[in-house]
Amino acid sequence: MKLAVISAGLGQPSSTRLLADRLAEAATRQADATVQVIELRELAVDIANNLVTGFAGARLRAAIDAVTEADGVIAVSPIFTASYSGLFKSFIDVIENTALVGKPVLIAATGGTARHSLALEHAMRPLFSYLRAVVVPTAVYAATADWGADGEDDPLGARIARAGEELAGLMLNRKPGGEVEEFVPFAQQLAALEQ
Amino acid sequence: MQFGIFSVGDVTTDPTTGRTPTEHERVKAMVTIALKAEEVGLDVFATGEHHNPPFVPSSPTTMLGYIAARTERLILSTSTTLITTNDPVKIAEDFAMLQHLADGRVDLMMGRGNTGPVYPWFGKDIRQGIPLAIENYALVHKLWREDVVDWKGQFRTPLQGFTSTPRPLDGVAPFVWHGSIRSPEIAEQAAYYGDGFFANNIFWPKEHFQRLVNLYRERYAFYGHGTAEQAIVGLGGQVFMRRNSQDAVREFRPYFDNAPVYGHGPSLEEFTEETPLTVGSPQEVIEKTLSFRETFGDYQRQLFLMDHAGLPLKTVLEQLDLLGEEVVPVLRKEFAKGRPAEVPDGPTHQSLLAARAAESVTA
Numbered sequence: 162m163k164l165a166v167i168s169a170g171l172g173q174p175s176s177t178r179l180l181a182d183r184l185a186e187a188a189t190r191q192a193d194a195t196v197q198v199i200e201l202r203e204l205a206v207d208i209a210n211n212l213v214t215g216f217a218g219a220r221l222r223a224a225i226d227a228v229t230e231a232d233g234v235i236a237v238s239p240i241f242t243a244s245y246s247g248l249f250k251s252f253i254d255v256i257e258n259t260a261l262v263g264k265p266v267l268i269a270a271t272g273g274t275a276r277h278s279l280a281l282e283h284a285m286r287p288l289f290s291y292l293r294a295v296v297v298p299t300a301v302y303a304a305t306a307d308w309g310a311d312g313e314d315d316p317l318g319a320r321i322a323r324a325g326e327e328l329a330g331l332m333l334n335r336k337p338g339g340e341v342e343e344f345v346p347f348a349q350q351l352a353a354l355e356q
Numbered sequence: 357m358q359f360g361i362f363s364v365g366d367v368t369t370d371p372t373t374g375r376t377p378t379e380h381e382r383v384k385a386m387v388t389i390a391l392k393a394e395e396v397g398l399d400v401f402a403t404g405e406h407h408n409p410p411f412v413p414s415s416p417t418t419m420l421g422y423i424a425a426r427t428e429r430l431i432l433s434t435s436t437t438l439i440t441t442n443d444p445v446k447i448a449e450d451f452a453m454l455q456h457l458a459d460g461r462v463d464l465m466m467g468r469g470n471t472g473p474v475y476p477w478f479g480k481d482i483r484q485g486i487p488l489a490i491e492n493y494a495l496v497h498k499l500w501r502e503d504v505v506d507w508k509g510q511f512r513t514p515l516q517g518f519t520s521t522p523r524p525l526d527g528v529a530p531f532v533w534h535g536s537i538r539s540p541e542i543a544e545q546a547a548y549y550g551d552g553f554f555a556n557n558i559f560w561p562k563e564h565f566q567r568l569v570n571l572y573r574e575r576y577a578f579y580g581h582g583t584a585e586q587a588i589v590g591l592g593g594q595v596f597m598r599r600n601s602q603d604a605v606r607e608f609r610p611y612f613d614n615a616p617v618y619g620h621g622p623s624l625e626e627f628t629e630e631t632p633l634t635v636g637s638p639q640e641v642i643e644k645t646l647s648f649r650e651t652f653g654d655y656q657r658q659l660f661l662m663d664h665a666g667l668p669l670k671t672v673l674e675q676l677d678l679l680g681e682e683v684v685p686v687l688r689k690e691f692a693k694g695r696p697a698e699v700p701d702g703p704t705h706q707s708l709l710a711a712r713a714a715e716s717v718t719a
Contacts, residue, residue: 210622213621214559214621216564216631218622219630344571347544
């Protein structure tokens, strides 16, 4: 199985990437999958060029293909101005709008304080619902303070484990196929117009 | 194999001088460019169809009729004719008329256009783009082949005992290409009728078009028009040349950087890497164009986009000299090498007449 991890973190090192890696680890503990991480920071110019020209360059195409062909996706964005980042949304915009249909997606986000955590529910989840992805019930938000929680009481770790388990479960139960028909035979297209 | 040029007909400010041609200058420049195409030995001139500024060619058969009167050999074509928003009856009439005036030197390329508001401006629903393309073309096809037509469809008022005049020249309909940059449905449509498929690959990487062309070839064979290798394929290209490669890059860069379609995006270098755009010496253009055959197989028509992004007329005419004198003669020779005998040449009125004659002998 293939797991694509989209990380929209901008800093280096990035807490968004850190969260993405921990989620990937939690998911692959349950489901045997090869992980491909897509760092949107490295594709920022390619994504902007795609918006302008209407096509993806080779590097971006490889990233889009990785998401399209994956059996599951982990999508992690920093929360900027009450929502996912513009770069994150731009990447989602250049993917075919049928690429995620029926695909398990784990959503996660990072931010300065826990006040922004519901952005996952009011922005990120509807985005993937629109794309008809199967979004796992547990969304994971990590505020700066969460990275300092002690070992005994680790709510972030518990959420990561639960979300990873949910994603793995959906990936393991996913029915293969569901490919969109490449084209409709012409006679059928003509007949549809004649009634 | 046929070589030619296709024009979008954009009125664009020359970024190096700040000068914008008038619509009148641009219309006349398109004609001058078409005449030059014949003079330098090219086979085809095709004009776009647009119904909004900054584009001038809203009435292709008017322009092509004028060019027909002033040329002898050039095939006059379109890139594209809007099959979705034009009345199919008027398309059948206009192009049959043009075919007579040009003594058969006419074909056309059907397309759906790329400007959303054209649909509502002409009273159509953009969500019906593909069904409109299918139904309208089915009617054009019928009107050119049947003298008296009874017809009923979803998008147009019905016809009872209608005859489209003039009848096609020698009873042979103009050859039709179907242009698409995205839709497998259009490749399927072209295959169904045994028409040509034109992949305007100038803005996108080749892998995308390879899938469309392969689908078209497979389905062409499936519908019994010939083998997949015999399907009629046309491709786009986009070049800017100077004898010295660095001169070409230096001169073209400001036009590229400010071009309405791809300016302010990727660099010239990135774009030439990913798409058929070639900026360099005639030899580089030859090499890049010859590589198309490796991706798409032996094909029938190669059209180049030469007059866009605000390039002055004088420069475009110099480009056509280079294209006609140094590039196309070599391409003709090289493309002929190793081309299987059963792969047809680009269709002409004469070849369609000959095909019909052969059919009636075997029948």
